Amino acid sequence: MKVRDINDLLVINHYWQDADGELWGDFADPMENVRNSFTAYRKRKNYMTSGEIRELRHNLGLSVREFAYILGIGSSSLTQIENNQRVQAKYQEILFEAARNDYNSHHQLPDNWRNDFEKPLASAFDNSPTYSPTNDLYTTKSLDADPQSFGKSGELGGAA
Numbered sequence: 327m328k329v330r331d332i333n334d335l336l337v338i339n340h341y342w343q344d345a346d347g348e349l350w351g352d353f354a355d356p357m358e359n360v361r362n363s364f365t366a367y368r369k370r371k372n373y374m375t376s377g378e379i380r381e382l383r384h385n386l387g388l389s390v391r392e393f394a395y396i397l398g399i400g401s402s403s404l405t406q407i408e409n410n411q412r413v414q415a416k417y418q419e420i421l422f423e424a425a426r427n428d429y430n431s432h433h434q435l436p437d438n439w440r441n442d443f444e445k446p447l448a449s450a451f452d453n454s455p456t457y458s459p460t461n462d463l464y465t466t467k468s469l470d471a472d473p474q475s476f477g478k479s480g481e482l483g484g485a486a
Contacts, residue, residue, distance in 0.1 A: 337366045361410045373419045376410040396439050397421045
């Protein structure tokens with residue numbers, strides 16, 4: 327079987343055969359054979375298993391969103407990897423291994439891995455709207471637009 331970059335992966339799949347000789351997968355667990363392929367691939371590549379990745383995240387006391395953000399990967403990708411619905415890419419495996427090594431050495435991630443996550447998200451956007459609870463009005467910071475790009479009635483000119 328071929329999985330990613332391995333053409334000769336030996337995977338034992340589970341099927342049942344009906345009276346006409348047609349092979350069927352398990353309707354109650356249609357991802358069974360895919361998971362078997364992912365497990366065999368990880369074993370051959372010496373990658374962390376989905377359970378090891380989830381356990382590492384739990385040991386670090388991080389949510390999926392936090393761990394994904396710190397590593398710089400999508401939270402949906404991390405969820406799929408942890409649920410054995412997707413195999414991690416090599417760069418993701420390197421990140422998981424680095425996090426595991428730091429956890430094994432210090433029982434936490436280095437401070438510089440967490441610093442960016444702990445900043446408030448709104449501060450990352452200079453032009454984010456602000457809310458004032460006293461007058462229930464939203465205001466948006468100035469975009470410093472070029473006044474010549476607007477027409478007399480306030481519409482955008484030909485540049486739009």
